[in-house]
Amino acid sequence: MPEFSHCGAPLKACEATVTIIFPTSTTPADPRENVSPNFMNKISMWIIVIPIVVGVFILLAIVAFVIINQCKKPLPDPKLKAIKVEDRASAASSNETKPAEAAPKLTFVSDDNGDKFDLQDLLNGSAEILGSGCFGSSYRTSLPDGTAMVVKRYKQMNGIGKEDFHEHVRRIGRLRHNNVLTLVAYYYRKDEKLFVCDFVHNCSLAVHLHAHQTLGQPGLDWPTRLKIVKGVAKGLAYLHKELPSLIAPHGHLKSSNVLLNESFEPLLTDYALIPVINAESARELMVAYKSPEYVQHSRVTKKTDVWSLGVLILEIMTGKFPSNFFLKGKGNDEEDIVTWVKSKLGADDRETLLTNLEVFDREMGAIGVGDGKTMKQLLKIGLSCCKDDVQKRIYLKEAVGRIEGLKLRNMSNDGEFFSAIASDCEVDIKW
Template sequence: MHSISHANPVSNTKLVFPLPPHTADATPTASTAAATATAMAFVRQLQPFILLLFSMVSISYAVSDSEVLLKFKSSLTNHTALKSWKNNAKPICHGKRTNWTGVVCHKGSILGLELDNMGLSGTIDANALIALSNLRTLSFRNNNFNGSVPKFNKLTGLRSISLSYNRFSGHIPGNAFEGMVRLNKLYLSKNRFTGPIPASVATLPKLWDLKLDGNRFSGKIPDFKQKGLHVVDLSNNQLEGPIPSNLRKMNADMFAGNKGLCGAPLKPCESTLAEPNDEVPPYLKKMISTWFILMPIAVGIFLLLAIVAFIIIIQRKKQQPAPKVKASSNPKTKTCLHVEDHATVVASLPRSGKGAKPAEAGPKLTFLRDDDDQDKFDLLDLLQGSAEILGSGCFGASYKTTLPNGTAMVVKRYKHMNGAGKEDFQEHMRRIGRLKHSNVLNIVAYYYRKEEKLLVCDFAKNCSLAVHLHAHQTLGQPGLDWPTRLKIVKGVAKGLAYLHKELPSLVAPHGHLKSSNVLLNGNLEPLLTDYALIPVVNLETAHEFMVAYKSPEYVQHGRVTRKTDVWGLCVLILEIMTGKFPSNFLLRGKGSGEEDIVKWVKSKLGDDQRETLLTNLEVFDREMGAIGVGDGKTMMQLLKIGLSCCEDDVQKRLDLKEAVGRIEGLKLRNISCDGDFYSAIASDGEDEGK
């Protein structure tokens, strides 16, 4: 019996259909042809069911996200930091939260991997990540990877790649980033790459932030055509030739350390033009002589007109009335100015449409809270009442305003975030918008504009800790007593620990911890503010002003670590305990030349800290008032914790978890004392000596 067989795409078995018997050399008859046609028709009817079965089998064998990440983990070595990466019943993502370290989630799917500072090495297997269709960011900063750059161009959906502070080396192929049309951030700083900058980088249509500094790239800079480029850091390489015209508006620091580069913003390139011909035609000589005669006359006329215009402008300004500004009647806000007519503030804020008046239309705020019962408002609602200028810092000004329902809010304007793209800024705001802790000031809403950003926060009633430490006498207020200061230190430590827990992908989750960024509520509980700004603040401004970049590890080695915030906590503790303003730590640049508060405290305590407790009591702020007998010992313990957080050597410095544990273990003594501050300290020191 002959048969027709059709291979099954799933099981490779054969479907056998009997045919009428005939001899091998027989000529096909009509009945044979009919039977064949019937069999083929039957096969065509089965085809949809076969395809359906095949698709069901394929779906059943689809790789899960956990399998993808576990396969990726297997390509890494020294992955002890990824202990939470294990196959169990719990999903990786639950909304925006994750159960796996370093995984960034959004709406239940994996949005990125941020595996910074984890001591990882081995191979970054880009092929293993292709199955993560929603993957947008990859960050492997400050690890121990080496070898050639991974083949990320297979992950065409990526928007951000960071491989800085590793040991990658070798040439990067010219087409290494070809086809990555969504990529807008590429960080390859502080590696060992050689050869020319890959040409495909210059063709990425959405690229606006590129950092290739601290490598060994050579040759000429590609001709970048992107209009949205904001940062292109090529410093400390071996590049040469003229800087392309599209990059000439960048800061000169972006090209420093390349001896062969020339052109704006660096020194001009040497001219290669031939020397001019000495034989100048007579008509050209006449034109040149005429030009030299008319030029001084034209300059003189221009200067005369400029002087006249300047005089007219000065006269008009003198005739205009000065704006009415008065001090706030509230003694607690004497440092703030109250704008009687807030039109100036309204005019300076962004408008929703071209030529629109503030009273007619305004920008729309994006709210970060999910509370259904929260009263929504718009920016113009914030301007219905009078505006109170709370202060102006390194990043912009802050205004207090009151909503129609009586709720006080604060609008903070940031002018040094124009390097952050809209999508990245919004993603970062969503991340910090879900933070909720009693010692962290909530961000209620934000407004994005390329030139500046507005953040709307709750109003803290009692101003900043800096005011209470250094300006309370001007405001007619008493200094903070010892129990209040200990409560503030404990609250700051708890808030800082919370930020480090909830923002593990940031090297310095606060990054700007100082007394003016610790606000006090009605109960004098501390609220951390201006946190998590490093990812969105312009690089130059961050290096110039932010506390993280004043730390010993950055000043000495140009690096920020997970213990950098511990250094900020150290200086804050010493400031609270001594009442001494850390000028050299907070002023612009790497130091003001004034004595370091850490060195000052150490010089007062010396080596034998028990003995100097009795002899150098001026290290403590006497504004703390009378204290209970025995509290002097607790104060010394807190001071020692602060000094343990101030070690220049990061390895010797306390980590945040241990520092917070020690601080929370400090207790107030309940024995009252009628004596003054120094006698209580001395009596406690004598008890300790006994």
């Protein structure tokens, strides 16, 4: 088939003569006369539709841009994985008439650090988790100038109103004592509570008593332990003096809540929390609610902190961790530390004492001649603080006075531990 056969039969040859016909009028013909009405209608329709379609696309593009920018969240900085504070305050609606709140701010309770840093400085620093306890987690972070701070994030503080919380925490922030860790600042939101304090480089008493070998550190010697007990007693007495309205001004005294500075001076932390901790969580977790008076009679007294001090003294002197007390309060199948010490010192006679000196932690090392008597006196004070009967338990003032009266002797030359204790067995250890 020829290539153009679909166009019809071949054209005939042109005639030799061409006749030209001139129009009778010189006016050009209107081209619209040769355009069909349907074609004109289509042109008119597209003239109307195209601007509408373009306008819709532009509108959709604008809406999409706004939505994407409102919903887009920055990828989390690895530095902030440990501590996350959502700034809901700054997401105020543009329709609100009241001024939008600024970024979340810390409330400083210590004039020494006021306005030197803000919350964002803490969050921008690389965070290192120090531990996770009953009420939350603690993180070490660094300020832009390199200063190390600790941020404590509490999970169990949702049952107190804003004004009551502010009032109580500001009261805590006014405390100043060499054996009490000072609160620097705090952050409040209904579902987020942060406490900020200075970082203490020498870890907690619990670490030095129970984990020093893992860290390759020596055990605490006897002079250091006596120094720690005296500092704890002074700090506890200060809390009771400055917070008389609280039944248990500390309420959560244990070895992990005693920090040690470079010179092994103790600093009490996590104190005065009972008023701001959810009641149910406090009863379940706080040391005060493991005391004999609460276990037996469901009450906390002014002597509850004394019981905690006594348990801490026994822990320091024996090196045993009183985990059963803190886990269940009533103890479990394992003998509690108070009962264990009493069983080791259950007789008055010299012979029984000599055969039960393993009650003391041997890692205290060499002691001075005469220090054996002092050690047993301190053990006796600890037992007096731990009496189950509150009426027979000594008062904090008496306990502190007796502890402060203990003196160190000269170090022995031979480095013997038990020989020095045995030489002083005449001390009365009745409780």
